[in-house]
Amino acid sequence: MAQASGVGSGTCRRSHRVVLRRPRGTYTAAVAPQLLEGVVELKANGMAMARKANKPTMSVEIYGMEISGNVIPPVLFAMDKKCGKFVRKDMMKGELKTQEFLKINPWGQMPAMQDGKFCLAEGNAILRYLANKYCPSAYGGSDLKSKAMIDWALDWANTNFMKQYAGIWYPTVGFGSPPEDQKAVNDACTENLNKFAKLFLATTKFVGGxxxxxxxxxCAVLFWYLDFPAIRQQRAGFELPERIKAYVKDFMDTCESKDFLSGGSGFMASKATN
Structure with missing residues (x-):
């Protein structure tokens, strides 16, 4: 006799929904409550298993230095969502070029991430992965337009905005020479940030909501890094627009793991005294 599809055949697994077929006749008063109790218990167990399966774990490790504007965003997100931790790798000591690290990121750059046996690099890619796995609502959920706007802002930060950011932050901390016309870079950065505010923050506190x-x-981390005395008064002379300052404050007020930023704050303070 052919075996019924989905009942122990091993080829077609149906959902775990329990269907109780009522035989001819009626249940006795003693049997019906017992059957109902069994169904309720099965549903409760299934819901508990689903919650356990989706519960974040601390299996994620993110490697880099706590002063890097590319490392800080995914680390803060992982810490806030209780799904990962920071593991320091000192670029100055060559720890990004070891054979062990190159197995994680063959380019020897930071940030890099390891989740079990899965490895990933590039800050934006790590952010997308963590959100998709642990907190989809932080990446627009199922709303394609919200997701697209978030992608737009992420990519804008790494491309359009980075030229001005590099012309202000990097020379301040000693990672390059100042631009020939610092004022022109500052003005271009101000204009760019005002466009960002008009596009992404016109009706909401944050990008997309x-x-x-x-x-x-x-974005808020990069902007935060441009609002230190070393940049405002002593080096580049750049000042964040007021709307962007308010945006950074709003973000920091919601960020549970902002204590991690003490490394970056200390780094910038050291540049203000030199």
Missing amino acids: DSPSIADYK
Whole structure:
């Protein structure tokens, strides 16, 4: 006799929904409550298993240095969502070029991430992965338009905005020479940030809504790094627009793991005294 599809055949697994077929006649008063109790218990166990399966774990490790504007965003996000931790790798000591690290990121750059046996690099890619796995709402959920706007802001930060950021932050901390015309770079940065505010923050506190998305973890951190005395008064002479300052404050007020930023704060303070 052919075996019924989906009942122990091993070829077609149906859902775990329990269907109780009522035989002819009626249940006795003693049997019906017992059957109902069994169904309720099965449903409760299934819901508990689903919650356990989706519960974040600390299996994720993110490697880099705590002063890097590319490392900080995914680390903050992982810490806030209780799904990962920071593992320091000192670029100055060659720890990004060891054979062990090159197995994680063959380019020997930071940040890099390891989740079990899965390895990933590039800050934006790590942010997207973590959000998709642990907190989809921070990446627009199922709303394609919200997701696209978040992607737009993430990519804008790494391309359009990076030229001005590099012309202000990097020379301040000694990672390059100042631009020939610092004022022109500062003015271009101000204009760019005002466009960002008009596009992404006109009606909401954050990119795509009233709670932080992964784009806010990226953008707010970069903007935060441009608002230190070493940049404002002593070196580049750049000042964040007021709307962007308010945006950074709003983000920091919601960020549970902002204590991690003490490394970056100390680094910038050291540049202000030199």
